[in-house]
Amino acid sequence: MKRDSALVAYSSSDESESDSLTPPPKKRKLPVLSATLVGPLHVDDPSLHQGRTRTTPHIDGQFAAHIYISVPLDRDSTLFKLLCKILESAKTMTPTLHNFWSASKDNEPELHISLSRPIYLRAHQREDLKRTVKLIAEKTRPFTASFARISELVNDEATRIFLALEIGAGHHELTTLTTSLMPTLRAVRQQEFYASPRFHASFGWALLGRHASSPNPDNATNSNADRPPIASTSIKSDSSNSSASLVPDEHPKITEFPPALLPTLNEQYGPSLTGSTAKSFDISEISIKIGKEVSRWCLNGTCSA
Template sequence: MKRCSTALVTYSSSDDGDDERPAKKRKLPSLSSFLVPNLPVDNPAQHQGRIRTKPHVEGQFAAHVYVPLVVEQRSPLCGLIDEILDNSKDLVPTLTALWPRKDRIKRQELHISLSHPTFLRAHQREDLKKAVKSLSKQFSPRFTISFAALSELTNDEKTRTFLALEIGAGHHELRTLSNTLSPALQAIRQKEFYSNPRFHASIAWALLDRPLSESRPESVLIPRSTFAEGHPEQVTEAGFPTIPHFPKELIPTLNSRHGVQLASIKTGSFDINEISLKIGKEVYTWKLSA
């Protein structure tokens, strides 16, 4: 019987010599431009120096629940607001009106907030819409509010201070609306409104100085001129002036000049019969219809 001999085949290893070369890494092709999402760029220069206080997250929608108050262009309140702003700018030249006269239309809206600015995921939008619609059906078709005084209110992030018209009559009804909304906000893991809210309608705002430890390098905030009480006025990187706060005499002066007219029934009293929800750029409004 003839035996077949088998030859052993040997394979070279990395230890056998220096001839082995590493494999070339393949460079992956770059994504096409239409596949790359265009994320919003926070540019304060395009928003009068305002800074986004919460970073943009893809798939999130800013939302806000409020009571709308329509003010006609020729109404006593509209004329009074113009007077207040004119007097305010004498002490705070950097004040920015929410109703610039050059952009004004016949019917303006003041907003009385019932919630914090809220950030929703796409699937939460319908839940909040249903909650606000349900809320509108629980309240009588009309209640009356009136303005009591002017005040200074600062946002939670301490980036802006606001000149506001504070609510007097109607505070109880507004608080009941806000409290009734709280369980719906909690259900979608959103923060409920303040425990002791100061219901108001803002009419103007100014940028506030930001502590250097919380902002950018010191060179970004440049002392420019003297402000009331010796505080230096500063300028943001985009060139917008900031202030530490309103001058102490501003609010007492405005209330002394305009408080009586603001609180009068003819000027500052309004019937409320709607509630609104803004999600992104969409606004939904329901009549109070209990």
């Protein structure tokens, strides 16, 4: 039986020479996307926000969220008039102090008692968080709270210092609400609320800077959150006169509140704050802001918006 011979193809010298002279194909450049498809580059401008800077970079497709209790402030109410007096007195010692409502477009201002740190969500996570907040509201009975004293707090990034009203009555109920939120925050890989929260409502703020000859304070401890950026605890500087120093800037910054500020304000306005005219208020709903959208649910699920 005759075996077939293996056939092997050999290229001729002419073919190999021709192949080596053939230039490789040119890579085609992809067309540049239209500006209408790419969208404008997001640039933060602190000059448009009273010198405030974004502490978390903007990311397309990510939504900043915040869960809080809203305390409406009628401009004719005793509490609102009292806060205006407190701020007016505070400005005599800290001229760079701002309030939260003068730059607001809302007709009626409100205070926020935070139940979360800033939360950053992807688009598909928004409805899940809203459902969680709604369920918590449905299971929670309305309760009464009160403010106990005027305090100072600093945000986690040490870029702003706040004048705040700390919560007295209602602290236990607020703690229960933040505890109920923990499993959902863990599920979306967000920071839980502070272990020992100081629930509060901020009503004044100033930009915070470092004194030219002093380091950043290292004895500040995270506490609570209000409006982004979120407030934590007071700063205590080792320098006795650093509070009067301003860091040269287009938007002046302070290193701390004057040491006499809080004792003076609490002595002068504390009795009115804790007195019968402005002592307590009802908490009857939970709010969540995602991007620019605000949703509210009444406690016990009696209404939603």
